[in-house]
Amino acid sequence: MLSRRNPQLNANGELIHLLSIEGLPRAVITQILDTAGTFLSVSERDVKKVPLLRGKSVFNLFFENSTRTRTTFEIAAKRLSADVINLDIARSSTAKGESLLDTIANLSAMHADMFVVRHAESGAPYLIAQHVAPHVHVINAGDGRHAHPTQGLLDMYTIRHFKGDFTQLSVAIVGDIVHSRVARSDIHALTTLGVPDIRAVGPKTLVPGDLAGMGVRVCHDMAEGIRDADVIIMLRLQNERMSGAMLPSAGEYFKRFGLTADKLALAKPDAIVMHPGPINRGVEIDSSVADGRASVILPQVTFGIAVRMAVMSTIAGNEA
Amino acid sequence: MTQTLNLDAEALYAALRDGVRRLLAERPDAALVGIWSGGAWLAGRLQADLGLPGEAGTITSALHRDDFGERGMATGAGATKLPFAIEGRHIVLVDDVLFTGRTIRAVVNELYDFGRPASVALAVLVDRGGRQLPIEPAFAAARVALAPGQRLRLVQTEGGRLTFDVKERT
Numbered sequence: 001m002l003s004r005r006n007p008q009l010n011a012n013g014e015l016i017h018l019l020s021i022e023g024l025p026r027a028v029i030t031q032i033l034d035t036a037g038t039f040l041s042v043s044e045r046d047v048k049k050v051p052l053l054r055g056k057s058v059f060n061l062f063f064e065n066s067t068r069t070r071t072t073f074e075i076a077a078k079r080l081s082a083d084v085i086n087l088d089i090a091r092s093s094t095a096k097g098e099s100l101l102d103t104i105a106n107l108s109a110m111h112a113d114m115f116v117v118r119h120a121e122s123g124a125p126y127l128i129a130q131h132v133a134p135h136v137h138v139i140n141a142g143d144g145r146h147a148h149p150t151q152g153l154l155d156m157y158t159i160r161h162f163k164g165d166f167t168q169l170s171v172a173i174v175g176d177i178v179h180s181r182v183a184r185s186d187i188h189a190l191t192t193l194g195v196p197d198i199r200a201v202g203p204k205t206l207v208p209g210d211l212a213g214m215g216v217r218v219c220h221d222m223a224e225g226i227r228d229a230d231v232i233i234m235l236r237l238q239n240e241r242m243s244g245a246m247l248p249s250a251g252e253y254f255k256r257f258g259l260t261a262d263k264l265a266l267a268k269p270d271a272i273v274m275h276p277g278p279i280n281r282g283v284e285i286d287s288s289v290a291d292g293r294a295s296v297i298l299p300q301v302t303f304g305i306a307v308r309m310a311v312m313s314t315i316a317g318n319e320a
Numbered sequence: 321m322t323q324t325l326n327l328d329a330e331a332l333y334a335a336l337r338d339g340v341r342r343l344l345a346e347r348p349d350a351a352l353v354g355i356w357s358g359g360a361w362l363a364g365r366l367q368a369d370l371g372l373p374g375e376a377g378t379i380t381s382a383l384h385r386d387d388f389g390e391r392g393m394a395t396g397a398g399a400t401k402l403p404f405a406i407e408g409r410h411i412v413l414v415d416d417v418l419f420t421g422r423t424i425r426a427v428v429n430e431l432y433d434f435g436r437p438a439s440v441a442l443a444v445l446v447d448r449g450g451r452q453l454p455i456e457p458a459f460a461a462a463r464v465a466l467a468p469g470q471r472l473r474l475v476q477t478e479g480g481r482l483t484f485d486v487k488e489r490t
Contacts (some may be wrong), residue, residue: 016390038382038399047433050383052393196431317392 014318016131017138018126018311020147021188027040027216029192033157033312036303042079043305046313052313053106058087061103062141063119068277069141073150076308082114097201100311104128114316122146134320138177145181153274153318154184154307156193157232158300163274166190170197172226172267173216173255175235176206182276183235184214191215201225202257205246208220222257229267237284250283260286264294294306329482330476332445332461335361335428336414339459340443343412347439350410353377355427355474356398356427358416362445366414377402377414381426388404400430418444422454425452446466446484448472 008017008024015028058077062070068123070086077084089103094300098106104115115138117125122144129138142148157174163169171190176199177183190198191214193194200207224238226232237253247253259273273285281287290297344350354363354376363376382397411431413424428440447460450468466472471487 035393035395038380038397041399043381045433046435050433051429052383052388269390313388313393317388 007126010318010320015069015113015311015315016318017125017140018149019125019129019138019140020313021149021152021185021192022147024188024192025095026192027195029153029156029189032153032307032314033160033222034311035314036157037080037304039306039309039313042309043302049079049081051081052111053077053080053181055080055315056316057111058082058084058086058114058116058312059107059112059256060086060115060141061089061107061115061119062087063089063117063124064142065090066271069117069118069269072304073141073308075138076305076312077114077116080309082312083235085112100124101131104131108132108136114139114312116141118142120144122134132185139317142181145179146184148181148185148276150304151182151187151270151310153311154300155182155186155233155274156189157303157307157311158274158296159272160182161303162296163230166193166195169195169230171195171197171231171233171235172199172229173235174201174225174259176203176237177211178206178208178234178291179238180235183233186233187214187216196296199225199229203247203253211273216258222263223266226259226263227237227266229271232259232264232267232273233270234273234285236276236278237280254283258282258284258286259289261288261292264292267294272280277301325463327446327449327464327484328338329445329484332340333365333482335461336362336443336445336459337366337369339342339413340412341370343441343443343458344370344372347410347412347441348442350412350415351377351404352401353379353402353431355413355415355423356380358445358453358476359414360398361474361476363414363482375403376414377404379427379430379431381423383458384426385469386426398409400434402434405435406437408438409435411437411440413440413442414444415442415444417472418442418457418460419450419472421451421453423456425453446472475486 008019010016057228067220074084079123118141124143125138127142174184199219200211200216201219209218275297279290342472352363354360360378367376379400380398380400384392441458443459444457445461447463448466471489473485475483475485
């Protein structure tokens, strides 16, 4: 039977896969953030490459399309000197009827060392991690509504960079919380790092009251939700939700929950505004805020490379 | 048991300071770069004691180590900080203990990620022998023979005084 031990950690408590932030000890998260700090400077050197993963093959398996996330993983792996193979899986084997585990078995026979997996089904990366050889590592690049742990970690890196200490912060996460794997990963990370005040802000259809069980305060009013916040994380409003009758219209949503300069003024004067991208200007965030002084959306992208380098080098150096 | 117990780090530091002063006299525009962590303390102190302008650089071997496959990512290994251009510059690397030479190989690679230096020389407090690579220091304040299983490490006490710590490797 499967052990009840966290499948991401080996017997010594070291990270061997990154599947979810849930259940990761604070020390492991902090170590990744510290390591990312070292890698941040690598991207500013004349030679933007270090040899830690030289000779290793990283397979990007995106069963769900995401050019940007795939690219950031590709850049991170290449700056660690790995060979990167991008598989357009949505249009290949699966379309021919091959099962997920058969795909993995075939790629393992090509001597893959690491799989970066995005999948529409929650839990797919767990399934893969349970079937790979002990020296092979798996990173979850987003699975269904479940988790997007590297986004969660890069958000924590960003918050630590601009705010330093987690234990005094008020963090508001605004938007489609219920469908968001980013929100879920952020909430687990913020909780583990000791943030005392986490607010989930949005309409009742997207922020159900039972989220309070995750240790967050649910706010259906934007003003209440972002008042005196140190950090505001805006989520992308997924257009497909609009047709599902969960929202009246994009215009109505923007009026109530879109982040404008007026609403931002309710937060702390030095508040930062984050967004996992891609942003929908005029839907969840006003251009003046997205491009404004409080916005750290582009630094997030830069930090994201360093954090992914940190995750890859950490798990690659640990044995199952 | 061994003579390491008689190593007076402060006395050796005075010898290192004189040795580095001579190296710098031959390379007037040279920059000091200390290897994290013991070498970085030494380089910082040398920078001040020799009246050199600006800050000494700090360099870590973490990203170019050859034992990554066995030991994994080095944690708490500091970060490289080079507050000057490397391209065309004479560099004097400073470290506390020189042993196999593998750390030096790694930091020379790290240095080259920032540019092509005019020259790289090495000054150390103690050369303990046991080299596994063709690397020699331009200056060593002491040369001692230690058993391979012994670990010699520079320790900074409160108040900044330097002492040596000897441990049997487990």
